[in-house]
Amino acid sequence: MGFRVKISGGKDVEFDEGIITSVEFVSDTPDTSNARSTDLGVIMSIKGRINFSLGAEQDDSTVELANWSLMPSDQSDCYRNVQVQVVSGGQIVRQYTYPNAFVMGYTEDLNDEEGVGSFELLLKQKKDLTAKVELKGNFEE
Amino acid sequence: MALNFSTDNPKIELEEESTRQIIFKVEIPPDSRARTKDVGVTMTVKGKILPDTANAGNAADSTAKLMEWSIVPAEKKEAYRSVTIKVKSGGIVTRQYELPNAFIVDYFETFANSEGVGEFTLIIKQMKNKLADVKVTGGFSE
Numbered sequence: 001m002g003f004r005v006k007i008s009g010g011k012d013v014e015f016d017e018g019i020i021t022s023v024e025f026v027s028d029t030p031d032t033s034n035a036r037s038t039d040l041g042v043i044m045s046i047k048g049r050i051n052f053s054l055g056a057e058q059d060d061s062t063v064e065l066a067n068w069s070l071m072p073s074d075q076s077d078c079y080r081n082v083q084v085q086v087v088s089g090g091q092i093v094r095q096y097t098y099p100n101a102f103v104m105g106y107t108e109d110l111n112d113e114e115g116v117g118s119f120e121l122l123l124k125q126k127k128d129l130t131a132k133v134e135l136k137g138n139f140e141e
Numbered sequence: 142m143a144l145n146f147s148t149d150n151p152k153i154e155l156e157e158e159s160t161r162q163i164i165f166k167v168e169i170p171p172d173s174r175a176r177t178k179d180v181g182v183t184m185t186v187k188g189k190i191l192p193d194t195a196n197a198g199n200a201a202d203s204t205a206k207l208m209e210w211s212i213v214p215a216e217k218k219e220a221y222r223s224v225t226i227k228v229k230s231g232g233i234v235t236r237q238y239e240l241p242n243a244f245i246v247d248y249f250e251t252f253a254n255s256e257g258v259g260e261f262t263l264i265i266k267q268m269k270n271k272l273a274d275v276k277v278t279g280g281f282s283e
Contacts, residue, residue, distance in 0.1 A: 001192070001252055001259070022253035027211035029246055034181075034269035036215040036244035086252050086259065088192035093259065094208070094250065133212060137205035138193075 002087045005046060009080035010068060013061040020048040021118075023084055025096055042125045042133050043104070044084060044096060050108065050117035062108075065121055069106035078102055082123060090141055097134040100126040142235075145227040146186055148243075151219060153206045155188065162187040163226055165238055165277070182267045182275050183246070184226065184238065190250060190259035204250075204261055211248035211263075220244055224265060232282060239276040242268040 002017035026043040029036070050062050071078040082101040086094040101123040110117035125133050144160040147153065164185040169177050193201030213220045224243040228236040243265045252259040267275050 001254055001257060003252065003254065017254070020254070022251070024252070025208070025248075025250040027208075027245065027248040031246055031264075033246065033266075036220040036268075038215045040212065040214065042212060088257070091192050093190065093192045094205070094252075130212065131214065135205075135208050135212065137208065138200035 001093075003046075004085040004087065006083045007064075007068075007080050010071075010077035011064050013064045015048060015061060017087075018049075019051060019062070020046060022047045023086065025094070039127075040130055041127055042098065042130050044082065044098060044101070044123045046084065046121045046123070048119055050110065050119055052116070062119055065106060065119060066108065069103045069121075071103075073102075079126060087141065092139050092141060093137060095134075095136040095139075097136075098123065098125040099132050099134075100129045102126060142228060142230045144186075145229065146224070147226075148210075148222040148224050150222055151206075153203055153210065153222075155186075155204070155207075156191075156202050158189070159191055159202045159204060160186060160188040163228060163238075165236075179269075180272055181269065182240065182272060184224070184240065184243075184265050186226070186263040186265075188261055190252075190261055192258065207248065207261060207263055208250065211245050213245075215244075221268060228279075229283065234279060234281055234283060236277065236279040239278075240265065240267045241274045242271045244268060 003020035003023050005015040007013050024045040028041045079100045079102050082098045084096045085092050104124050105122040107120045143157045146155040146160055166183045168181050190204045191201040221242050221244050223241045226238040227234055246266050247264040249262040
């Protein structure tokens with residue numbers, strides 16, 4: 001099972017199967033609600049590796065994730081378009097598109113035991129634009 | 142043991158191979174001093190998201206319909222559905238849960254590169270003012 005992530009709207013970056021290790025889609029409403037709530041949030045969690053390229057031949061795109069997470073909310077490109085694909089056996093099992101995603105949390109973990117570091121990016125679609133989220137599944141590559 | 146999940150309007154029928162676990166939970170506020178009217182019925186359904194490698198482009202399971210249901214806004218009538226969950230073993234329906242006005246509280250889809258299939262978790266509740274319509278039956282043959 002592989003994952004591809006495309007982020008555009010600031011500095012465009014793409015990650016492929018070699019970088020991303022897991023993705024999680026969450027559709028979240030308050031747990032204490034007595035009926036279906038209009039307070040619907042759509043969240044995406046992306047985990048991956050911080051790979052380095054030998055001889056620094058390629059840019060490390062994960063740096064851009066760190067820069068995005070530091071961006072103040074008064075700048076327009078703190079909202080970006082994010083597309084995540086889950087691929088297995090020639091089939092796109094899921095394709096999640098969040099046109100106005102912002103960073104809720106970003107963590108990088110680097111230590112002297114593993115060869116590469118890891119990151120975790122937590123995103124949310126801007127809440128008043130939740131209806132613009134596009135969810136697709138089960139189509140051919 | 143086979144678990145069977147279905148809804149009406151629009152219809153979703155999960156395949157038995159994709160459902161893995163069912164949790165039925167009834168709760169009142171934990172700080173309550175006596176039995177309250179504030180009773181909530183929550184059901185959790187966990188299962189697998191199967192890719193169909195033999196026939197790319199065709200859905201291997203109906204879990205994508207759960208994903209679509211999870212972002213239906215509260216203003217639309219499709220946000221509430223009638224849910225029936227059956228637990229079958231040895232030709233006997235051990236339990237049948239019917240929630241005629243269920244809505245989604247949370248929905249999760251998790252994928253990892255160390256696993257061949259994804260996982261979903263669906264948390265639904267019966268609308269609180271229609272709690273009396275929840276039916277739990279069991280012990281009858283199919």
